[in-house]
Ligand code: PEP
């Protein structure tokens with residue numbers, strides 16, 4: 001069975017940073033008595049700004065090795081340099097992960113992949129800080145090409161210019177969903193700690209990830225979170241982790257229950273025919289766009305008219321809200337439709353302009 005699918009959900013827990021030998025051993029002791037498959041700890045910490053705790057480096061690898069031997073718990077660390085990989089392998093680290101700030105740099109990712117040639121160790125690749133599915137998928141491919149047979153993707157949210165909706169790093173579920181569509185075999189792990197930045201919201205985001213078909217969770221866990229040297233607000237105690245895990249509902253993708261299958265089949269048939277109608281209606285709307293293009297061409301008007309677009313946003317947004325949807329959703333949908341309509345109108349304007357010249 002694929003490495004990250006040996007348990008459902010596959011749980012990775014442990015401190016943001018390996019701070020002291022005592023802290024590492026205490027965490028490992030607690031986690032080994034729970035349903036945790038892998039212990040995490042940062043040894044080299046990529047901090048956004050200088051001056052924060054940047055990890056203990058190689059000495060922390062000795063603590064992890066000791067913890068692994070004492071408690072029979074496999075361990076994982078973040079690596080960002082080929083030299084980190086060399087040391088990690090020397091100290092028997094079981095799984096490596098690549099951090100969000102490293103994944104943005106294809107040169108560095110390639111250097112890491114090259115350093116792993118001939119060594120088949122499982123690798124987890126966090127999403128890059130920006131919501132770029134190609135960059136994320138590209139980093140994963142570099143490890144696959146280097147011969148790594150167990151690769152997992154970790155969704156840890158994306159940086160924004162402003163902290164959005166109370167998240168530390170905004171989750172953007174369509175991006176991991178698209179990655180999984182492109183790579184159906186890929187194991188998907190969610191890191192609710194870095195997404196929320198808030199220990200009180202770990203359970204909620206973990207449940208959402210499981211409902212979105214994620215295979216596992218990486219949850220920062222520390223014996224005394226408030227005293228943590230990094231990411232204090234988002235770490236939970238081992239006891240809190242046990243409670244979170246106990247409340248999670250693990251759902252299946254499929255069921256054998258005939259009545260549910262029949263109901264689903266019926267609802268999906270209704271959806272299929274509605275979708276056909278929606279597509280036909282959009283096509284009719286696009287035919288109107290072409291006619292609008294003709295009128296605008298004759299009267300020398302611009303294809304894009306900001307006043308009209310504002311009116312569409314207001315009226316469609318309101319109608320969507322009346323129907324129980326969010327204004328944001330309807331506006332996003334209409335952005336796509338309007339964009340296509342403008343493209344059609346532009347091609348009418350350009351085509352007619354060309355005819356005039358010819
Ligand atoms: C971490 O896992 O502690 C970490 C630094 O993560 P990220 O690369 O997601 O910021």
Ligand code: MN
Nearest residue numbers: 016220230231
């Ligand atoms: Mn952290």
